[in-house]
Amino acid sequence: GRSLLAGQHFDVINAVASGTQVALEVTWSGALAVPVGDLAAGQVLRAHIATFLEFRDGKITAQRNYDCYERLRPATD
Template identity: 75%
Template sequence: MHAAAEQGRRTIREQRFEVLGAVASGDTVALEVLWTGVLAVPLGDLPAGHVLRAHIATFLEFRDGLIRAQRNYDCYEPLRP
């Protein structure tokens, strides 16, 4: 897991998470998030500086004020050079 995280830091120069919406029900919060990441290095046919985008649904379950569980569902936009 640490190796994958380090590889990600070398591949993505910067990233941003924008919360587009949130809904709460009981101890669960659902978030709609837009993620953007800028490539630090070329990746396949994509040049360094290319912006990647993903639409993410995140579900957080809380207990005693702490996050007990998290589930993410990611949908990446098609890669186009």
């Protein structure tokens, strides 16, 4: 994945904790470093993510992600 992306960014929109569990609402964006199919280098991909973490002794012991990617649109000339 590193060779495909020129950079990426995560924004935490919301976080809720209860006991040993944390739920995060996150938006992700990543700019392509190289063309992929109909997508041009530099095109930005975006996703909305729900992440659920479980902790034990200060360490993450489980993680579940549910990703919803925005529709990909081929680059226009």
